[in-house]
Amino acid sequence: MTDLLPVFAGLGFGLSLIVAIGAQNAFVLRQGLLRRHILPVVAVCALSDAVLIALGISGLGLVFERLPVLMVIARIAGAAFLIVYGFLAARRALRPAALGEEGPRSSAGLAATISTALALTWLNPHVYLDTVVLLGSVANSHGDSRWLFGLGAMAGSVIWFTALGFGARLLQPIFARPGAWRVLDGIIALVMLAIAASLLLGL
Template identity: 75%
Template sequence: MPVSIDALAALAGFGFGLSLIVAIGAQNAFVLRQGLLRRHVFAVVAVCAVSDAVLIGIGISGVGLVIDRLPVVMTIVRIGGAAFLVVYGILAARRALRPSTLSPDAGRASAGLAATVATCLALTWLNPHVYLDTIVLLGSVANSHGDARWLFGLGAAIASVVWFTTLGYGARLLRPVFARPLAWRILDGVIALVMFAIALSLILGI
């Protein structure tokens, strides 16, 4: 049975979406940590997936061309994102350097739903790379599929849901490894380095 053009577009969008999402970054590091803590995982996964779907839709609708021609917007987002990532990186480094803040129970008690969602939104919407990947790049590729562009976008959105759900809920499989404080120190140390590296790339415009 031959595969339809629409199905191929959706599959292409799924694969392309995964290629952009599956990478070490601020958002993925946050989802992983929340999954390990089993704290507000559904809310975090939902925020990430819905945000990606919205950004993908914006890109396909052609707004990406407008953003691409307004560098001042990206500059503002880049500076704001870098500042936020530095602060978040400092907090992660503090957790790594202070064993008293490392237990999962402490992590559960310290971050409420509102604070967790706000952090997740900031990590998503204050990252210029998200706009370049979803709105500009993915939007451009999707529009190259003509009438099937929205199915391409649907495939990419589904890829986002699959990835963040797997990352958030699959993280619990690593819980035995993180039964020791040293594992949490290493994780938070890596998260701090990732945040600082991304912040530096934003400042340098890389």
């Protein structure tokens, strides 16, 4: 049982980092409510987290610490993308539609949806700070059990994104009204723009 302690520690630590209102979670939630491409989105987010966690445990965090210009580039690129996505969400909030009546303006294809999920993950410097730098450092503090810790953190990502994406359908009765979409997209817009502002202010 003691051999599993690092796994549970990683699971708890990973969930503590990921269970928060952010760009990635907001996107997964919205796709879950729309019931569009949920499995690919969940898979992209969970696999991306797994790769980033593995890179952090392997020592990539040291590269970011020694080459801060990489983080500056990531901040600028991430902020630019989040600003665009935030304004798109704001536009949706101004013209809400009930669930099932979204029309062409929100019926993104699989490729576009996956591209957005990848961008929200890999262009977000906060993801690197959380998974590569912070989680990687904590995992390496467990010595020989660092990969067990990382495995637990990866499992946390899978559990969270699966629950968020597929559990969102429980909220569908609420989002049968356009007003609910107005609130959600308004919140998403504020979150995206707030994160973008924090990235630029951190330069």
